[in-house]
Structures are given as C-alpha cells and as structure tokens.
Amino acid sequence: MNEEIKSFTISIYTENNIGLLNRISAIFQRRHINIESLTTSQSEIDGVNRFVIVVNITEEKASKIVKQIEKQVETIRAYYHTEDQTIFTESCMFKIKSDLLFNEPQIQNIIKESYARIVTVNREFFVLEKSGRRNEIESLRRDLNAFGIMQFVRSGRIAVTKDQMKITELLTAFNNQ
C-alpha cells in the first residue's frame, strides 16, 4: 500500500443517532489524525446520514481507519477515496461593507469573474456566497482581503463519488441477515 501522505475523502453512511459523531471523531483523535474538514447531513436514503471527512494520511492508515469506523455498531458502511475518485466542492460566505460595493468598482469585477453570488445587500453590508474548489475560494478570499472582509466562513467539503456505493443493497442485506 502506498505510504505517501495524500488527501483522502472518507464517506460514512450511518444511522442518525445521538453520539455517533463523538464515536467517529474519537477514532481520528485516538490516532492523532487531524480532520481537515467534516460535514454530516442526511443522505439520499431516508433515515441514513452521511459523513464526509477529509484527512491527509497514508492509504494504509485510511484503510485501517475505515475498518475501525465500520466496526461501530451504527455505521452502515465507510469508504475512502482519493480526490480523483470524487467530485467535491466547498461553500463559503463573505460579509463585506456595503459602501465598498459602490465605491470600489474592482469589487464588482471580482464578483463577476469569480462567479460568486450576492445573497443579500443592506446599508451596512452585503453577503457573497461562492461554491467551488478550495483554491477558487482561497483566490477569492485573497482578492477581497485587500478591501477588507468583515466576516468569512467556509463549509467543510461535500463530495459524491464517481463509483457507486450501493448502500440500498447493503441495507437490504442487513435487513435479510
């Protein structure tokens, strides 16, 4: 197995139960692995949640961690994928003073060229939203930083895999065991 440290996206399908986030994050904590980003939401299946966790580790570690996660009673299945095997994105929001929008024409160009979306505008501030790869978001942040950013927030990665994960079949198998 490749010993090179790479970015892996770990996808975990779970029951929607209290305490599972704690149980899963403890698996990383115990091995002293820093979680780069973590999102959790409902999945395509009712009552089934999906975690998307990004970590920089070796493939061997990713494989062992996935087994430890799957060992948790309420985990349906866990997978690890390289960036090539997923389609992923992040979201971010910027809060910026409204007068800049009118006084700095360059800001309007930045918004246009970055395909960012204005969510709201009022007298004090306006809010920009942008989805995309981390480097696109970072580039936008650098450009806007020159003018002053009142607030910035970025979501964790969300990702879908190019391969099928066949969770519905798995659930059927669990039900028939």
Added chain:
Amino acid sequence: MKTQTINKKQEVAVKTERISGSEAVVRSLIAEGVDILYGYPGGAIMPVYDELFKFQDKIHHVLTRHEQGAAHAAQGYARISGKVGVAMATSGPGATNLITGIADAQIDSTPLVCITGQVFSHLLGSDAFQETDIVGISTPVTKWNCQVTKSEDIPAAIAKAFYIAKSGRPGPVLVDITKDAQVSELDFKYEKCKGVRSYMPVPKTNPEHIKAAAALINNAKKPMIVWGQGVILGQAEEELKAVIEKAGIPAAWTILGASALPTSHPLNIGMVGMHGNYAPNKLTNECDVLIAIGMRFDDRVTGDLSRYAKQAKIIHFDIDPAEINKNVQTDVAVLGNSKESLAMLLDAINTNSHELWLQEFKDLYAIEFEKVINNDINPTKEGLTMGEVLKQINIESKGHAAIVSDVGQHQMIACRYAEFTTTKSNITSGGLGTMGFALPAAIGAKMAAPNREVVAIIGDGGFQMNIQELGTIFQQKTAVKVVVLNNEFLGMVRQWQQLFFDRRYASTEMTNPNFIAIAEGYYIKARKVTKREELAEAIKEMIASKESYFLEVCVEKEDNVFPMIPSGASVSDVRLS
C-alpha cells in the same frame, strides 16, 4: 393485565402493564436471564435499587465495595460463564469508577452490560450534583452506549445492549438512564433484540478463503498455530483440537487463549509473547506458515513487528474484519466465527504430522526447562519462588482450578505454570493489564461457577488496589481462594528497573501491612507462609477449605520472570536470563 409467556420463570419479565421505568429496568434484566448483578447504589440509581429490593428472589444483587470491583466482578462472571456480566452504578463518580473495568472488558472482548443512573434530564449539561457525561467518557471504551431519557425507551435500549454485548466479537456496553426516565411510567412490553440494522456481528466465512488456507497448510513443512481468546469466545475448543491433531501442527497460545487446549496436550507448545515460552517465540521466526486463530497480534505477542514472522505465510482467522492486516499483513484472511470456520478448515486439510518440526520445539523446551523452569518450580535456593506455589496449586487442584490472576510478575508465572485441563480456566486482564482486577474478578468467577475451585493469584501491589473487596467475599460468603505472592515490590516494574534502569528501584518497594490481620478483620481464614516446608501443607489446607481462604506466601524479593523479550525486540531475541 395481559400476560405474554416466554416461560414460567421469566413470566414476570414480559407482563404487559403500566410500570415505572425503574421496574422496567429490572424486568428487562430478568427477561434477559440475568440472575446476578454487581453494583453500588447511589442517588441517581436509587429507584432501580428500590425495584431490585422487590425482585430479590429473581436477581441477586452483589454489593461490591467499589464500582471498579463491580465491573471486574461482572467480568469474572462473564469470562467463566460465557454469559453477559452486569454491573450497575449511580451517576457521576459511581459511573466513572466503572470505567477501568469497562476499558478492560473492551480490550479483552468481554460481554458486559453496565447500567448507570443519571441526573434528571432537565439537569443534563448543567453540572448538576454527581453529573458526568458518562456516555461521552465511555464512548472510546465501549462497543456501544446510549443515554435513555424517556421511560418508554428503556426496554428496547436494554434489549439492544444485551444483543450487542454478546453478539459477534463481544464487548462492554453502557446504558445511562436519567432519573426521570426511571420514575416515570410506561406500558411495559419486552422483546429481545434479534438484530440491529447496520450491524453484522458475524461475517460470512468465504469457502474460497478456507480453500486457500488449507492449500497453504497442506503444503507447509513447518506450520505453527497461535490461537487466542477467539477460540474460547467462539466455543471452538473441540474444532481447534481436531484441526491441530489432524494436521499435526504445533500450537501455541496467547494469554487469553490459555486453557482452550489442555496444557498436557502433546501439540500444545506453550505461550507466546513477552514472557511466553522459549520455543514458540523463537520458532515464530522459523515457521513457514503461521496460522493465527482468534488472536489480534498484540504488541506483547509480536515484539518488533518489522522482525515478526517475515519468512512465513500468514493465515488469520478472525471474527472482526478490523483485525485483519491491522498489525501483521496476512496472506489469507478467513473471516467468521471460529467454530464454523475451523470446522470448515478441518474438512479441507490433509492428515499430516510434522515430527521433526515438533522435535525442534521439544529441544528448545528442554533448554528452557533446564535454564528456567526447573529453577522456578523445583528451586534449591532458600527463598520461595512464585513457580513452586503454582506447582503446588496444580498438585492440589489436579489442574481443575480456574486461575484468576492479577497483573504483574505473578500473572506471567500463573499463566506459564498453571496446568489447565478445562477451558475458560484462565481469567486475567490481558490487554489493559489492570492491577486490582483479580480479587473482584475471582468473586464473579466463583459465583458463576460455584462448583469449581477458583484461585486468585495476586501480587502484593494489585491486592491493595482493590483490597476492599475482601468485604464482598465475606458478606457474600464466596468461597474464593486468595493467594497473595508477596515480594514487597511492584515486581514487574522492579524487574524492568533492574534490567533496563541500572537497578534504580524508583518507587517500587512496598512496605506492606499485616495482610493476615486484614483478612482476619474481614473474618476470612488466613495463613502466612514464609518457609518452603510449610507451603505444600498450606495449599492443601486452602484447597480443602469449603470457605474462602486467604494465603499469603512471602516469596523471594528480587526474583525475575524469564524468558523475556525486551520491549521492542524481536521474538527471536527472547532471553533466558
């Protein structure tokens, strides 16, 4: 009132009626067949204790003297009976005191259900009196845990807890129940849990993997088996014996695998690991096929992984997929329950014998016997050895005793020299190495198997870590035999200090109290042995006693346990002195 009958004995458990949450806890336990539980009451669990008082004829509650004792007693009960051990405690410190026992059970795959009381749900997170986040605290050391805040959720939570604790690879679970859930009412109906979606306790054994394993075994010139507790947990002792005998494979065991095969079996080549036998350690690095069965390649077994069995093809039988390739890369992995997979393997392997290879083990054993074993069990020097105490226990118990050992030098000696004829006879804290384990665990073991001789072997250090459980022995009239091997040292640490820290005995020498007076203070018959000529007679008297008995044996102060693989060394570097 409607009655749904399972059987007459358990009828009380399944009555459908409106009852309190605390009564539901007790009835749920009865429905799971629990007739004994270990615990310690307190404010947040009092309603359940009040119900237990009502159901005394169905469940015997054992008041230990510390919650840690309750957890270890439940472990001892589970390990010897194969059933789920149950421990109960109140919130806050009561719950946290269970944690060491829970962590011990987790690493040693012992099925436990721990029930803790919790503050009222409206106080959760408010730093209320005796509130701790026990679900958060216990998460890393439980197989599963949950908090129940509504009385109607109690039966299902307990049913799920028992199912998870005992199924697949067993382990401890914890159910935390708020006080309002205990006192409010529900329409009680109990249904045993038959499965949990997303949890497949036993992976299906793949016949192709059995074929691949059999092919390697059939072509091996120097095969070697190392089995662990997975054989005992899977009740696969007969299958293991049949495989070993059919293929003529020398077989060694990990500490928790001990007693699955009688010590005297001609293909039993002893214990592996840091203080294991010379031959199986040394020849691990010479076998051509290493067959690991229900063991997890613990670092105490493998030593330096980069120099562990590199020449061998590795076959790994395990119920837990996460154990495969965790520490040692395998060539063939066979998932599944050991009883079923070994039965399948038995059909696929050829009848064989490996006499020359077996002779290599015998030759190395002869060296170990001359340099170590003989001196340990037949000493000629003045001081008493731990080995000769074990030898006398073997003689008097005829190998039928269940040995419950604590942690330290005496543990290694007990595991090395106890002669086992019956499975589930070696109860010790393997993975966590918990001092203070043996005294309460022996109580649980004796209660689970009252007709068996249960002998606790404990060092002077570990004994004092849960010495208060002598009170439980006395109150319960548990006929446990307690042997304290007193060397006035924390012996194992002292041995390391001698060998690796230039004899700088930092904080390992113990000035001990009068153990006999303490035991007698608890009204337990006690005797102290300081001379060899007293030993045999004292052990004879102890084993003959129908009641609990405390025996202190003053052994040599600076005796060491060999063989030994120094920490981080290869199994080939096993030292005889």
